[in-house]
Amino acid sequence: MNTFMQRNENAPSRPLDTVLRERFGLTGFRPGQREVIDALLGPGAAALAVFPTGGGKSLCYQLPALMLDGITVVVSPLIALMKDQIDALERQGIRAAKLDSSQSLDDAREVTQALRDGAIKLLYVAPERFNNERFLSLLRELRIALFAVDEAHCVSEWGHNFRPDYLKLAKAARDVSAERLLALTATATPSVVRDICQGFGIPESNAVITGFYRQNLTLETTPVEAEDRDALLLERLNTRPPGPTIIYVTLQKTAERVATFLAAKGLPAQAYHAGLESEVREQVQERWMTSGNGIVVATIAFGMGIDKANVRAVYHYNLPKGLESYSQEIGRAGRDGAPSVVELFACPDDVPTLENFAHGDTPTAEAIQGLVTELLDMGPELSLNLYALSTQHDVRQLVLRTALTYLELEGVLRQGTPYFVGYKVQPLVTLEELVGRFKGERAKFLRDVFAAAKKGRTWYTLEPTVVAESLQQPRERVVKALEYLQEQGLVLTQVTEPRQHYTRLHSDKGADALSTLLVRRFQQREAQEVARVQAVLKLVTHTGCQSNALVSHFGQWREAPCGHCTFCRTGEAQVLPATRPRPSLPAKLDVAAFRALVARHPEALSHPRQSARFLCGLSSPALTRAKLGGHALFGALDAWPFAEVLGFCRQTMT
Known part of the structure; x- marks a missing residue:
């Protein structure tokens, strides 16, 4: 049953086409946009938009945001997308803002006040923000006309980019009394579409899927030996018309090596990966965005949320990790509708590296058993240091958060608001002047707080929980007092030692049963990730139109061959080179x-x-x-x- 009900008094009065023309300067909708907006503004008040990369998903929440009374909350994991869209909206005279952990306290306070004043129409936040009870309390004060969730495929644990925090977003939308809900994604198989609709309470009739076929993309798959890739890539870049180009690789060291190789051959290539300093990444991205023939050699860290319409070529130097990733990455080519080429260099030698990533995320059964046993022994209230817990049990933090989410889904735990154990406070006025600004019991309380803290040369160090117990006061009062002093410009504060708070719920499952359940789920995910890699190889060797085979993976069926994939062009199925023989283990190992x-x-x-x-x-x-x-x-x-x-x-x- 759909739980997002439109308020009658919030019905838009202006025609969609008028707002589209006057506020966005557009004369018509792209495929699917009107259907999604109609579904949002109609009785169902919820919709799913599955549009290809560059298909205009953002308009589906930006336009309704201007027509509805209240605030539109946009949930996205893409910081680059938030910044770019906010800048673009501000240039159009539309007030938008974001709240994230990188902001200063002053900036966050300014955004919060603007929200309360009704001065902001769109608020962008990351999904993790909804673990913060104070943020949820703020949203409950506001009228949330639309709750939009980008990258919604992350809600499906069987999707290609599962993020645990997404599973809680549907409940968060209901908790803040959101009047409408919109889920958006560029990649969703039929099973993931069902998961999204079920998770967010969207009628499947309101799922608008525009299709994944791109007529302007020449889809090439080229089997190649590993040692021949550099020469093949260089030949392609030198013989095809120049234009903005992305070359995707798997490893950071490959990005550096290939970019150096191409630059030495006189091509404008630069590397981009998560191992670079943020300033360097921004410079590389900005140079490429403004260039008419720039080449970026990148890991998958590049491209999310970037809007460049004239990308003429996307090459996969290494195999992508799955058809979902592949579809999303080639979708960055030719968004302007002009002919573009996407070419996959298919080398089976890449398979072990890609499969190993999946295996690397799977914890040992002993680690899961130890983790679950420790959690169940902690008592009714759990204060978790995720870094320490991750290190102690040798489980990566994302995997640890996934395990905790699984335990929430099983009714074993309930997550509360994160908090910090320690605070460092630097008074900007003398302590006597600071305390003197207050009277009576409040002045005494502040004096006692600082007396209970450890004084350094300029900073006081304290743990609010310890101080609160010594003063027989609630911890929340100590924290609010420090935050108030910061807001008034009387102190500087720094927080240390983040903790996640969980409450233990009643469950009839013991440690053994829960451990077995978690181990099975992680093993299933591992097997699925390995299968994704094999699906890419099957596309390369497919006997038939490869474009049709690719879109069929997402539930779209086309009868006529595309005429512009490798199979249609050659009439022959591709044959992968044999995997290079490896000596038996323990060769190469001392x-x-x-x-x-x-x-x-x-x-x-x-x-x-x-x-x-x-x-x-x-x-x-x-x-x-x-x-x-x-x-x-x-x-x-x-x-x-x-x-x-x-x-x-x-x-x-x-």
């Missing part, structure tokens, strides 16, 4: 040195899966703490499939 290393670092390497991660070059919290990422043996077997390396480790360590 087994004696490895055994000695395991003996010295049992907390990081004693489990066969931990050792296999290390040898495949997959980091983990325990490896990071032991500073083993720079060891000569780290990644020594990264060209071998994880399953082979795991089998070798089991045999070697028994």
Whole structure:
């Protein structure tokens, strides 16, 4: 049953076409846009927009935001998208803002006041923001006309980019009495569409899917040996018409090497990846955005939320990790409708690296058992240091948050508002002057707070919980007092030691049953990620129109061949080169040195899966703490499939 009900008095009065023309300067809607907006403004008050990358999803919430009384909240994990859209809206005279952890207290306070004053029409936030009870309280004060969730495929744990915090967004929308809900994504298989509709209470009849077929994209798949890729890429770039180009690679070191190689050949290529300083990434992106022939060699960290219409070519130097990623990445080419080429260099030697990423995220059964047992032994109120918990059990933080979300879904835990254990406070006036601004009990309370703190040269250090207990006051009063002093410009504050608060709920499942359930779910996800890689290879070797095969993965059926994919052009199915033979393990490995290393670092390497991660070059919290990422043996077997390396480790360590 749909729970988002439109208020009658909030019905828009102006025609859609008028607002489209007057506020956005557009003369017509793109496919699907009007249907989505009609669904939002109609009795159902909820819709799902599945549009291809560059298909105009943002207009589906920006236009209604101007027509409705109240605020439109846009939830997106893409900081770049938030900034770009806010800047564009401001240029159109539409007041928009964001709230995120990078903002100063003054900036956040200014946005909060503008929301209360009704001066903001669109508010952009990340999904993690809804774990903050204070933020939810703010939204409950406001009229939320529309709650829009971008990248909505993240709600599906069987989708290609599952994010645990997305599972809570539907409940958050109801908690803040949102009048309408809009989910948006560029990539969703039929099963993910069902998950989104079910999760957000959207009638499936209000799911608007415009299709994934792009007539202006020439889709090429080229089987190639690993050592021939550089020459092939160079030949393509030199013989095809120049234009803005993206070259996707898997690893950061590959991005650097290929960019250096192309630059040495006189091409305007630069690397972009998450390992670069943020200023460098911004410079690379800005230079490429303003260039008419720039080339960026990038990991998948590049492209999300970037709106450049004239990208003429997208090359996949390495295999993408799945058809969902592939579709999203090639969708960045030719958004202006002009002919563009997307080419995939298909090399089976890439498969172990991609599959190993999936294996690297799967925790050991022992780690899950230890984690669940510890959580259940903590009592009714849990204060979790996620960094420490991640390191202690050697579980990556994203995997840890996923496990905690699974426990929430099982009714074992309920997450509360995150908080900080420690505060550092620097008075900007003398303590006597600060306290003197207050009278009576409030003045005494502040004096006692500072007396209970540890005084340094200029900073006071305190734990609000400890101070509150010593003063027999609520912790919240101590925190609010410090925040008030900061707002008044009387002190500077810094927070330390973040904690996640959870409440233990009644559950009839014990540690063993819950551990088994979590292990099974992580194993299912691992198998699914491995299958995604194989689906890419099947597309390359498909006998028939590859464009049609790609869109069929997303539930779109086309009968006529496209005429502009490799199969349609050649009439032949592609044949992958044979995987280069690898010597049997333990080739390339100094087994004696490895055994000695395991003996010295049992907390990081004693489990066969931990050792296999290390040898495949997959980091983990325990490896990071032991500073083993720079060891000569780290990644020594990264060209071998994880399953082979795991089998070798089991045999070697028994």
